[in-house]
Amino acid sequence: MKCQQCCASKSPLARRLQLKKQKEAEEAEAKARPKQIVVTPQSLLYNYDDVSAMAEYILRTCRIRPKFGVVCSTVLSSMVNMIENPVDIPFRDIPQFPVSPVDGHDNKLVVGTLMGATVIAMQGRIHAYEGFELASCTVPVHVMKLCGVKYVFFTSAAGAVNPGYAVGDIMLIKDHINLFGMMGSSPLIGRHDSRFGGPCVSMVNAYDNYLLERGMEIGKSLGYQECLRTGVFACLGSPSYETEAEQKILSLLGVDAVGMSLVHEVIVAHHCGLRVFSFVLITVSGFGEDEDPAVVNPESFLRQQQYACNELIARLIYDIQNDL
Numbered sequence: 001m002k003c004q005q006c007c008a009s010k011s012p013l014a015r016r017l018q019l020k021k022q023k024e025a026e027e028a029e030a031k032a033r034p035k036q037i038v039v040t041p042q043s044l045l046y047n048y049d050d051v052s053a054m055a056e057y058i059l060r061t062c063r064i065r066p067k068f069g070v071v072c073s074t075v076l077s078s079m080v081n082m083i084e085n086p087v088d089i090p091f092r093d094i095p096q097f098p099v100s101p102v103d104g105h106d107n108k109l110v111v112g113t114l115m116g117a118t119v120i121a122m123q124g125r126i127h128a129y130e131g132f133e134l135a136s137c138t139v140p141v142h143v144m145k146l147c148g149v150k151y152v153f154f155t156s157a158a159g160a161v162n163p164g165y166a167v168g169d170i171m172l173i174k175d176h177i178n179l180f181g182m183m184g185s186s187p188l189i190g191r192h193d194s195r196f197g198g199p200c201v202s203m204v205n206a207y208d209n210y211l212l213e214r215g216m217e218i219g220k221s222l223g224y225q226e227c228l229r230t231g232v233f234a235c236l237g238s239p240s241y242e243t244e245a246e247q248k249i250l251s252l253l254g255v256d257a258v259g260m261s262l263v264h265e266v267i268v269a270h271h272c273g274l275r276v277f278s279f280v281l282i283t284v285s286g287f288g289e290d291e292d293p294a295v296v297n298p299e300s301f302l303r304q305q306q307y308a309c310n311e312l313i314a315r316l317i318y319d320i321q322n323d324l
């Protein structure tokens with residue numbers, strides 16, 4: 001306005017020059033301003049209040065404060081049948097809780113008691129390969145934390161990389177290789193909320209040594225020593241299984257078993273102070289497929305190994321609950 005007034009008395013050429021100068025000055029000022037960086041808000045997708053609202057909804061619905069959390073693999077969803085006095089809470093009923101669009105995923109929480117302990121189990125999990133951000137895959141872990149969970153058990157189906165492994169083996173995870181993180185993707189990226197943990201987290205003892213040892217002892221005492229392993233796990237982001245070349249690379253990296261979930265969930269759980277116990281059931285053999293017992297009698301063999309996994313979870317919960 002001011003400019004139009006002062007320019008009104010000038011010639012058309014002088015006015016154009018004046019406007020050009022003004023535009024140049026504005027452009028120079030914009031260039032000098034610090035660039036506005038839009039952060040990738042992984043850690044901010046669900047803020048503390050959002051997570052609190054989810055936890056409150058669950059606690060109000062089930063009227064139980066769970067001490068143990070279990071994330072059930074797609075192949076281990078029968079685990080929830082062990083839960084007594086179960087209260088089912090569909091994911092879609094929980095405000096803002098992610099829901100898997102994949103057919104056959106159960107998409108519900110089951111809350112109740114197991115071996116006298118209060119538990120909350122996820123029947124079906126959220127996978128990155130379904131198109132979700134890692135923050136969406138892991139928000140259930142923060143929800144468990146705010147529900148009062150102290151111990152969390154993660155389970156998954158996995159492919160064997162270690163040539164000594166066979167279908168049906170149960171690998172207790174002692175460590176992981178965070179391939180997502182190495183590529184710059186993590187649910188912890190973005191501003192942190194100190195109520196969940198600090199900006200960085202040491203991953204020493206992420207797979208709680210005590211729980212790992214107890215899990216191994218229990219597995220042996222139940223008679224599963226032949227199929228029990230401890231090893232290193234890696235998670236890939238693609239729903240395609242590994243090529244032979246990828247198997248070789250993973251093997252060179254020291255990976256024993258590979259899946260499509262779990263690693264980012266463990267990172268978030270350890271970051272917010274939960275004690276973690278994890279294992280995978282080998283469902284795909286990397287080598288020597290012809291010799292797999294699963295190929296000979298797939299259905300009943302898998303059922304037998306699912307039973308073994310359920311027993312392991314139940315016994316470990318019992319022992320922790322009773323300080324054994």
Ligand SMILES: O=P(O)(O)O[C@H]1O[C@H](CO)[C@@H](O)[C@H]1O
Pocket residue numbers: 072073074075125127155156157158259260261262
């Ligand atoms: O992560 P869970 O639920 O064990 O599922 C595993 O099994 C599926 C592949 O068979 C993949 O979804 C993989 O991640």
Ligand SMILES: Nc1nc2[nH]cnc2c(=O)[nH]1
Pocket residue numbers: 157158159160236240241242258259260283284
């Ligand atoms: N990446 C991967 N995920 C799995 N989930 C179950 N089996 C496999 C497998 O062989 N590879």
